[in-house]
Amino acid sequence: xxxxxxxxxxxxDQAIAALSTQSQPRVSxxxxxxxxxxxxxGLGEDPDREGLLDTPKRVVKALKFLTSGYHQSLDELLxxxxxxEDTSEMVLVRDIDLFSSCEHHILPILxxxxxxxxxxxxxxxxxxxxxxxxxxxxxxxxxxxxxxQIADALQGLLQPQGVAVVVxxxxxxxxxxxxxxxxxxTVTSAMKGVFADDARTRDEFMxxxxxxxxxx
Ligand SMILES: [Zn+2]
Numbered sequence: 001x002x003x004x005x006x007x008x009x010x011x012x013d014q015a016i017a018a019l020s021t022q023s024q025p026r027v028s029x030x031x032x033x034x035x036x037x038x039x040x041x042g043l044g045e046d047p048d049r050e051g052l053l054d055t056p057k058r059v060v061k062a063l064k065f066l067t068s069g070y071h072q073s074l075d076e077l078l079x080x081x082x083x084x085e086d087t088s089e090m091v092l093v094r095d096i097d098l099f100s101s102c103e104h105h106i107l108p109i110l111x112x113x114x115x116x117x118x119x120x121x122x123x124x125x126x127x128x129x130x131x132x133x134x135x136x137x138x139x140x141x142x143x144x145x146x147x148x149q150i151a152d153a154l155q156g157l158l159q160p161q162g163v164a165v166v167v168x169x170x171x172x173x174x175x176x177x178x179x180x181x182x183x184x185x186t187v188t189s190a191m192k193g194v195f196a197d198d199a200r201t202r203d204e205f206m207x208x209x210x211x212x213x214x215x216x
Contacts, residue, residue, distance in 0.1 A: 019186075032060045066101050069138030074153055077135055081125035082157060092116040092208055093129045100172050103140035111143075111169025111185075114209040117154055118161040118194055118201070124154070143169050143188050151190035162193030163207045 036056035040047040047056070093115050100109040112134045136149045151165040166189045175182045194201045 020193070029060055032063075033057055036060060038156075040082070052212075054202045054212045063106070065138075066099075067139055072135045072138075074132070074157065077131050078124070078128055078157070081128050083123050083125075084121060085119060085122065085123040086121065087119050088161065090116055090118050090205065090208075091123065091126075092205065093126055094209055096130045096133050098133060098137045098167065098169060100137040100139070100141045100143075100146060100169075102171055103142060105173040105177075106140065107172040108172070109137075109141065109143060109146075109169050109171050111167055113147075113150065114164075114166045114168075115150060116205050116208075117158060120155075120161045121158055122158045122160070124158060129154070135203040143167055143171070143186055147188040149191045151192055155192050160193065162195040162197075162201065163190070164192075164195040164202065166209060 033056035036059045037047045040052060040055065045052060048052075049053075096113040096115065098109070098111045098113050100111075101107065102109050115129050115133065132153050133150055136146050136153070147165050147167045150167075151163045154160065154163045154165075166187065168185050168187050170185050174180075174184060191202060195205060196202075
């Protein structure tokens with residue numbers, strides 16, 4: 001399968017919109033269930049035993065939910081929730097739960113995102129920041145790309161003075177198999193505008209995401 005890359009002469013918004021929407025699935029649910037059944041047989045299981053009878057159906061349904069972000073776009077997700085506002089103070093949404101799936105093993109990536117921006121005339125509904133994270137998380141991902149996509153989306157939508165995204169996550173493909181390192185976390189960041197250029201702004205963001213809230 002080849003991903004459709006947006007052509008070079010699109011605006012930032014159009015490019016983001018193009019990347020947000022993928023074509024419709026080309027295989028039927030029945031074919032997907034059959035593939036899961038084949039996997040079960042390959043694993044040495046009997047897909048006709050009682051406990052596994054509905055497993056192909058359930059696996060297909062679960063995987064479709066976990067990748068439902070492919071069928072969402074920033075446009076429909078935002079539903080106009082961008083407002084003009086003359087503020088230039090940092091907006092930070094911390095501790096956004098992330099449930100994603102790694103594209104190498106289709107195993108869970110569990111983590112948290114911290115997202116900040118400094119407005120430049122436009123602000124976005126706070127809940128929409130979490131929804132943007134969720135849309136990109138519900139795709140097959142690598143953590144680096146997930147982090148960059150969240151930052152690029154906010155940059156494209158708001159043209160703010162800067163965007164900072166930090167994602168901290170643990171990868172089940174590292175914890176349950178391979179190097180089997182429970183407790184290992186991967187931290188990725190994407191800094192744009194003033195967060196990239198100005199160490200003081202970046203430090204303020206980093207100290208705000210480290211500080212434990214008193215209401216916890
Ligand atoms: Zn993996």
